[in-house]
Amino acid sequence: MANMKPNDSVEKIVVQLRTEAIRLWGEQRATELEESLQQTAQQLWDLGQVTPHRDLEPGFYQ
């Protein structure tokens, strides 16, 4: 996961997520998770399309 970059494509993010899922839970479980992996990759890609203002800190409890 350490090599995920802000400008990675959805497809590239899916590959990275799938690789990690296989490492953690095996091939079969990763296959079962394919739809979720695609959705998560899309969500991560969405977030990567925006550059938060450099002074913006996380909100957490807000």
Place this chain on the structure above:
Amino acid sequence: MPQPYELTVFQASQQIKEKKLSPVDLAQSLLERIDATESALKAWVTIDREEVLTTAKQLEEEASQGKSRGLLHGVPVGLKDIFYTAGMKTAAGSKVYADFVPDFDATSVAKIKEAGGIILGKAVTTEFATSDPSPTFNPWNPEHTPGGSSSGSSVAVATKTVGAALGSQTGGSTCRPAAYNGIVGLKATYGRISRYGVVPVSWSLDHVGILVRTVEDAALMLQVMSGEDENDPGSASEPVPDFLKQMSEHNRAPRIGIISDYYAEKSTPEVWANTQDAIKQLKDAGAKVAKLNLPDSFKTAHSAQRIVMNVECAAFHEQFHAVQAEDYGPRVRSGMEMGMLVPATKYLQAQRLRRQFRQDMVQLVQPVDVVLTPAIPAPAPKDRNTTGDASFQVPWTTSGLPTVTIPSGLSDDGMPLAVQLGALPFEEGKLLGAAQWCQGVLGLELSPPNYT
């Protein structure tokens, strides 16, 4: 003369105060109502009848002596089965928590008891308040989802087996089932009601929710449960006003902000037409209507919510998942597993974008009293394998702004429709006043045909 079970919380509370209603008769009436409906609805998981009636008897004695513990004296309240109840099982709809009996009450539960409320029982939740459907049936049509995750609480209130029930909302879990079942749902500002002792989905997104049949009851329940709690790191130090008084003061034609982009595209034509009709009625009755545009940060609000929710859910469940992953339902398990895959930097970026979105939502709402949108893109789906679409609630949950859902009509196939109103942080009094005015203008109090 209505049966005791038909009374709203406010009505029951008033009648008990005036010694016109016995807490024991009220509790008995609700328990009999549960007996008559439960096999068809599956809304409740745990009810301790003996404890309910013993407490009711004690409160009745106090009431007969003119004593009142508070706003809920002698009135039963239901709890979603994720709220800690000392000595009573809190299973969270899960095999993982199947035998969990807390040794203390959630702060919200303790406050209900302090105000004289009686815990009627625990209502069905989807597993860990996420999206694997519950066994509960929608009373309007059992082939449709009742929504979730506060399925049991919503159905219990809609069918008058209790006047008020607690739910929770991390995405849309209070206001969406409220809409699907034709009742009122309130999600107050993040931090207004303590989350301490509520099984979490996601610490920074979870809100305690209120499910009732009138806006007045929502204000009453909010009054009882609001306030700073040192046990909840997200609890707000904001003073707690007199919500019922504020609601009355703001029960007048409000300035309403209308958002078309996104909501028009995502709603079915029937839902959108219903919302436009509601706006017209409100405008004709004196509301000032202004068009508003969603901020740019809205584009990432849903993705940020999902990433934050999954990561925090994963953090909470990590130890259980390591030893009993097979005991989880498929959706809650895959959600937490997705959270385990998300890099820490992405989680933090999601939290930064949430903060920006909240600031932008405050700017959006600033010029008006409330913002009005449809509460749901479509009525409760005819599909019991889903809990429905929470996308219209997510912006309010993600930003932490308060929102209330009120019924706005019925679909062609007889399912409830609803609108939601949102307001500035900690302006629940104004929000509830506007909602009460809107509820009065729309003139709707829906009741499922077989459960009137």
